[in-house]
Amino acid sequence: GAGVSQSPSNKVTEKGKDVELRCDPISGHTALYWYRQSLGQGLEFLIYFQGNSAPDKSGLPSDRFSAERTGGSVSTLTIQRTQQEDSAVYLCASSLVEGSSSYEQYFGPGTRLTVT
Amino acid sequence: GNSVTQMEGPVTLSEEAFLTINCTYTATGYPSLFWYVQYPGEGLQLLLKATKADDKGSNKGFEATYRKETTSFHLEKGSVQVSDSAVYFCALPNTGRRALTFGSGTRLQVQP
Numbered sequence: 001g002a003g004v005s006q007s008p009s010n011k012v013t014e015k016g017k018d019v020e021l022r023c024d025p026i027s028g029h030t031a032l033y034w035y036r037q038s039l040g041q042g043l044e045f046l047i048y049f050q051g052n053s054a055p056d057k058s059g060l061p062s063d064r065f066s067a068e069r070t071g072g073s074v075s076t077l078t079i080q081r082t083q084q085e086d087s088a089v090y091l092c093a094s095s096l097v098e099g100s101s102s103y104e105q106y107f108g109p110g111t112r113l114t115v116t
Numbered sequence: 117g118n119s120v121t122q123m124e125g126p127v128t129l130s131e132e133a134f135l136t137i138n139c140t141y142t143a144t145g146y147p148s149l150f151w152y153v154q155y156p157g158e159g160l161q162l163l164l165k166a167t168k169a170d171d172k173g174s175n176k177g178f179e180a181t182y183r184k185e186t187t188s189f190h191l192e193k194g195s196v197q198v199s200d201s202a203v204y205f206c207a208l209p210n211t212g213r214r215a216l217t218f219g220s221g222t223r224l225q226v227q228p
Contacts, residue, residue: 004159033215043205043218050214059215091159097214104150105216107160 002026004108006092012114013082021077021111025094032075033095033105034067038088046090049075050097082115089113117211118143122219125203129196129226137191137222139180139206149173149182149189150207150216160205163191196226 005024013019025032034046045059049069060066064082069075079086089112093105123138141149151163151173164173166182166189173180178193189206206219 031214035215042220045210045215045217048215056215093160095214104148104162104165106162107152109159 004092004094004106006090006108006111008111009109010112010114012116015084015115016081018078018080019082019113021079021090021113023075023077023092023108025073025075025092026106027073029094029096029106030072031095031097031105032069033093034075034077035091035093036088037091037110041088043091046077079113082113084115087113087115118147118208118217120206120208120217120219122204122206122222125221125223127222127224129224131198131226131228132195133226135191135193135196135200135224137204137206137224139189139191139219141187141189141206141208143187143208144211146182146184147209149180151178151180151189151191152205152207152218154203154205154221156202163204196224198226198228200224201226 007022030051032049036044047067048056064080067077089110091110092108095105120141148167150165152160153163154160164175166173169184171182180189180191203221203223205221207216210217
């Protein structure tokens with residue numbers, strides 16, 4: 001079946017511009033996660049959505065970062081007024097959560113963001 | 117919160133050599149443990165998992181045993197191939213949330 005997809009695969013933007021990154025999770029997966037992978041910081045958790053519950057935003061690095069998930073499926077991560085330190089690969093993952101204790105997550109290919 | 121520590125890389129081996137990548141964890145209780153792999157230019161893929169103490173996860177010739185006595189989940193393979201060249205991440209769920217906490221990753225390079 002189809003896996004997690006992300007778009008765009010690459011994004012180059014100028015410092016100060018806003019960007020939107022999209023994630024399509026695996027159909028039927030109720031949980032969706034955003035992570036950031038950068039050279040200096042490794043893999044960092046950003047935000048977690050589960051069904052209709054309020055998202056866990058505890059990993060967002062600043063108020064320039066926000067995310068939404070529409071209809072319990074597609075998610076958009078928005079970064080406002082981008083800075084050079086935002087350059088990283090942004091990874092989306094999804095998982096079945098209800099009834100699952102293993103927290104097994106399936107990752108998309110990522111969006112490589114470069115802020116110039 | 118829960119955390120993992122992985123051995124530093126890169127690890128360079130010749131084809132058919134034995135591989136061990138060390139991973140130790142600190143956790144409340146006995147959470148599931150995971151190894152993810154990232155091949156060049158690709159996203160993270162789940163390699164194997166263990167959901168309780170003393171479980172052994174295995175896939176593609178790789179194995180890891182959940183050892184609560186030593187709080188370890190070391191990744192092993194008896195005979196590596198060039199195609200195993202990738203970055204390997206140990207991971208576990210973070211305390212109080214369902215997101216994963218990852219180790220720093222270990223790059224494996226297998227030479228023919």
